[in-house]
Amino acid sequence: MKPETLSFFEKVYEVAKQIPMGRVTSYGAIAKYLGATKSARMVGYAMNGSTGKEVPAHRVVNRLGLLTGKFHFEGSNHMQQLLESEGVSVKDNQVQDFETVFWDPSAEL
DNA sequence: TCAATGACCTGCC
């Protein structure tokens, strides 16, 4: 219950924490940045434990810009509220102008 | 201990 080892899990948290405000990224983007393009699934699962940490999981969405993990949050539209509060337009669990607010770690970092 | 699942994405038919 204490992954002190530098595993894929930990790396995901580090990248997620580095996500600039008002920007969103996708699981595949982080996975690809880490070198595991096919481990996008893992990234999403990592967010499971991120809920409650300093990791802005609400800034991480799927490739389509859908707030797939919103159901895992406390309330129902809590995730959407957070994004809108940062300046990200969200409509019905879907990020508007996803290409504009999209933050690619492999390109930015 | 073994097996199955999970906030997904890419590649092949």
Place this chain on the structure above:
DNA sequence: GGGCAGGCCATTG
């Protein structure tokens, strides 16, 4: 061009 299946790592039963 569209649909299907595989794969990754970790956690839970």
